[in-house]
Amino acid sequence: MTPQSVETGDEPLSKSRLRLWLKLLKASNLIEDQIRRRLRDQYQSTLPRFDVMSALSRSPEGLKMSQISEMLRVSNGNVTGIVDRLTDEGLALRVAVPGDRRASLVRLTPKGQAAFAEHAAAHESWIDDMLDGLNADDVEGMIRRLDYLNETLEDKE
DSSP: OOGGGOEETTEEHHHHHHHHHHHHHHHHHHHHHHHHHHHHHHHSOOHHHHHHHHHHHTOTTOEEHHHHHHHHTOOHHHHHHHHHHHHHTTSEEEEEETTEEEEEEEEEOHHHHHHHHHHHHHHHHHHHHHTTTSOHHHHHHHHHHHHHHHHHHHHTO
16 A cells, blocks of 8 residues: 555545645635735735845845845746835845846845835734634644645655
């Protein structure tokens, strides 16, 4: 009997794994939809913009556009439009890379850092509110299991 054919209850393990994936996807989509709505309603912002600002906040020395794209797993074109708008609004700036005339690093300005800090604090509060039905043991157990799942999936790449 292969691991795929082991049954859990009345269904094959493969069906249970499929149900698990669908439940993970549903939970993720429900949370993401709430975050998107709140960013739009409270900050007239978007989740991709938040993600770019988050990446830049973790790299104060700056990131190349390709690095941002790679971190967020999106196209350079998506990142370029967001960075252009952040730059126009004074939230980010482009800095030339010494020795590479074609490349530039993108950094948050002090205004961008302050805006992101406000958005990040709200984001944390929203997540805390959405997941308030989970106690500390639930959270720790789920984190351990999802870490294991992520490691397993990365090993298969």
